[in-house]
Amino acid sequence: xxxxYIIDPTAPMSVPQALLVAVTGIAVVLLELALLTxxxxxxxxxxxxxxxxxxxxxxxxxxxPPVQSAAPAAKPAGVPLPDGRSEGSLELENVDEPTAAVxxxxxxxxxxxxxxxxxxxxxxxxxxxxx
Amino acid sequence: MxxxxxxxxLVSSGxxxxxxxxAVMILVSFVFLYLAIAKKFEPLLLVPIAFGMLLANMxxxxxxxxxxxLIYPExxxxxxxxxxxxxxxxxxxxxxxxxFPCLIFMGIxxxxxxxxxLANPISLLLGAAAQLGIYVAFVIAIALGKIPxxxxxxxxxxxxxxxxxxxxPTAILVASKLAPDxxxxxxxxxxxxxxxxxxxxxxxxxxLTTEKExxxxxxxxxxxxxxxxxxxxxxxxxxVSLLLPDAAPLIGFLMLGNLFKECGVTDRLSDTAQNSLCxxxxxxxxxxxxxxxxxxxxxxxxxxxxxxxxxxAFAFSTAGGLLLGKLLYLVTGGKVNPLxxxxxxxxxxxAARVSQTxxxxxxxxxxxxxxxxxxxxxxxxxxAIAAGFLLLMFxx
Numbered sequence: 185x186x187x188x189y190i191i192d193p194t195a196p197m198s199v200p201q202a203l204l205v206a207v208t209g210i211a212v213v214l215l216e217l218a219l220l221t222x223x224x225x226x227x228x229x230x231x232x233x234x235x236x237x238x239x240x241x242x243x244x245x246x247x248x249p250p251v252q253s254a255a256p257a258a259k260p261a262g263v264p265l266p267d268g269r270s271e272g273s274l275e276l277e278n279v280d281e282p283t284a285a286v287x288x289x290x291x292x293x294x295x296x297x298x299x300x301x302x303x304x305x306x307x308x309x310x311x312x313x314x315x
Numbered sequence: 316m317x318x319x320x321x322x323x324x325l326v327s328s329g330x331x332x333x334x335x336x337x338a339v340m341i342l343v344s345f346v347f348l349y350l351a352i353a354k355k356f357e358p359l360l361l362v363p364i365a366f367g368m369l370l371a372n373m374x375x376x377x378x379x380x381x382x383x384x385l386i387y388p389e390x391x392x393x394x395x396x397x398x399x400x401x402x403x404x405x406x407x408x409x410x411x412x413x414x415f416p417c418l419i420f421m422g423i424x425x426x427x428x429x430x431x432x433l434a435n436p437i438s439l440l441l442g443a444a445a446q447l448g449i450y451v452a453f454v455i456a457i458a459l460g461k462i463p464x465x466x467x468x469x470x471x472x473x474x475x476x477x478x479x480x481x482x483x484p485t486a487i488l489v490a491s492k493l494a495p496d497x498x499x500x501x502x503x504x505x506x507x508x509x510x511x512x513x514x515x516x517x518x519x520x521x522x523l524t525t526e527k528e529x530x531x532x533x534x535x536x537x538x539x540x541x542x543x544x545x546x547x548x549x550x551x552x553x554x555v556s557l558l559l560p561d562a563a564p565l566i567g568f569l570m571l572g573n574l575f576k577e578c579g580v581t582d583r584l585s586d587t588a589q590n591s592l593c594x595x596x597x598x599x600x601x602x603x604x605x606x607x608x609x610x611x612x613x614x615x616x617x618x619x620x621x622x623x624x625x626x627x628a629f630a631f632s633t634a635g636g637l638l639l640g641k642l643l644y645l646v647t648g649g650k651v652n653p654l655x656x657x658x659x660x661x662x663x664x665x666a667a668r669v670s671q672t673x674x675x676x677x678x679x680x681x682x683x684x685x686x687x688x689x690x691x692x693x694x695x696x697x698x699a700i701a702a703g704f705l706l707l708m709f710x711x
Contacts, residue, residue, distance in 0.1 A: 190707060190708050190709075191469060191708050191709060192469075193468060193469050193470035193473075193493065193709035193710075194468050194469075194470070195469070196460075196468075197457050197460075197469045197472075198457075199454065199457055199458050201457075202453060202454045202457035202458070202469075202472070203454055205450075205453065205469075205708060206450035206451070206453050206454050207450075208704075209449070209450050209453075209701065209704050209705070209708075210443075210446065210447060210450050212559070212700070212704050213443045213446050213697055213700050213701050213704065214440070214443045214444070216443075216554075216555060216558055216559065216700050217439040217440060217442060217443040217693065217696065217697055217700070218439070218440060218443070219554065219558075220436075220439050220551060220554060220555070220696070221436040221437060221439045221440060223550055223554060224432075224433060224436040224439070224547065224550075225436050227543065227546055227547070227550060228433060228436075228539075228543055231540055231542045231543050231546065232540065234542075235540055235542060
């Protein structure tokens with residue numbers, strides 16, 4: 185049942201009564217916000233626990249590897265490289281290394297394939313034909 | 316004949332019915348306009364408030380007339396319709412019905428980043444302690460109520476005390492429900508003191524803290540995930556409104572606005588809430604609140620008492636936050652700078668800026684702003700809860 189008011193707002197109030205209301209009021213605010221503090225701490229822990237498990241994989245996906253201009257040592261086919269590097273040699277034509285790194289990261293992100301499972305052969309700048 | 320015409324014009328003009336109270340209030344509105352425009356004291360609010368005051372004190376304009384009895388049934392004239400009411404009185408219905416304060420809260424929610432609070436949840440306690448002034452002012456107002464020429468009722472005292480929450484919309488909501496006759500002076504005192512926070516708080520901060528405490532550098536806050544920021548407004552609303560349903564309108568709209576901001580799929584709504592809508596409502600709220608300051612109601616001894624009590628409330632709220640900050644300093648072994656406690660008085664972000672400025676005075680490499688933003692936004696929640704408590708106690 186909903187009360188219209190707890191204390192008659194027009195009736196005179198003594199100072200001790202007012203003190204009682206004041207102490208109750210500050211206690212209500214403190215308790216509610218203390219409860220919220222507790223709830224936030226629990227929620228944060230739960231969220232971080234939940235998202236923490238999923239976090240490692242996406243970080244690898246967004247790792248931008250250094251561009252390799254020389255061929256690395258041969259490795260068994262189909263085995264992903266452990267440190268997030270891509271396999272094979274890469275030929276750059278009119279493309280600088282930072283741009284190539286960005287392109288590889290975008291391809292990895294868009295395709296959903298980790299960079300250590302991708303092999304880039306060459307990246308070439310396609311010139312637009314002059315009309 | 317010409318003399319009769321001139322006489323008629325003069326008799327029906329405002330000059331003939333201009334009372335001394337109206338004249339004084341017109342001058343007061345000029346002072347507020349000067350403070351807002353020349354001194355930049357909360358201009359976004361003070362300009363509409365001061366102009367509303369000017370509008371309402373112009374005699375014979377009928378801008379705040381209520382023949383339909385929409386707001387004041389005792390003024391009702393038989394046969395009058397709602398559209399016979401003055402234009403400001405019609406807009407004032409948005410204040411009286413709590414629509415405007417709630418919409419302003421939605422805008423505040425859409426502008427607020429609760430990240431610092433989530434990164435350091437203990438800030439909520441500082442926001443709670445900084446509501447102390449509300450209750451101190453309430454007790455003093457009750458004590459002053461024994462003086463015959465003041466005579467505050469408990470609901471008047473509660474409305475005046477909420478000035479200590481340093482939150483304009485909250486003060487307006489509580490006053491419009493519990494003491495509509497005092498709305499003008501309460502709103503003006505609340506906004507004036509909020510503008511004066513950089514002058515009011517520093518002496519109290521200096522008096523209640525040691526130099527060693529003021530120099531404390533706080534650890535960098537952790538990064539808060541998007542998921543936490545999305546869950547937070549929903550969780551806060553559910554918990555607070557279940558515990559204290561009277562706080563639900565303010566907290567609900569505050570958290571709705573924040574959810575618009577954080578969920579990432581309602582950018583247009585968030586933009587509207589924090590810009591266009593908030594600005595439109597600010598114009599209507601400010602103008603009509605100013606218009607409640609009619610000379611015959613405003614120029615009373617009670618107004619002086621309200622102004623004095625508002626200052627007491629602000630001072631004690633600042634002290635409450637600082638004292639809990641000192642306690643946290645002791646409990647954590649000096650890891651919390653007590654200066655961030657004063658930011659718990661709401662008044663976002665001015666109170667947090669004062670903590671930052673004062674901290675830098677004693678340690679130039681200190682950066683307290685983000686740490687102070689936690690108690691600062693907690694103060695908004697705290698004052699809404701305090702308002703809910705007062706409405707539960709004395710509301711009808």
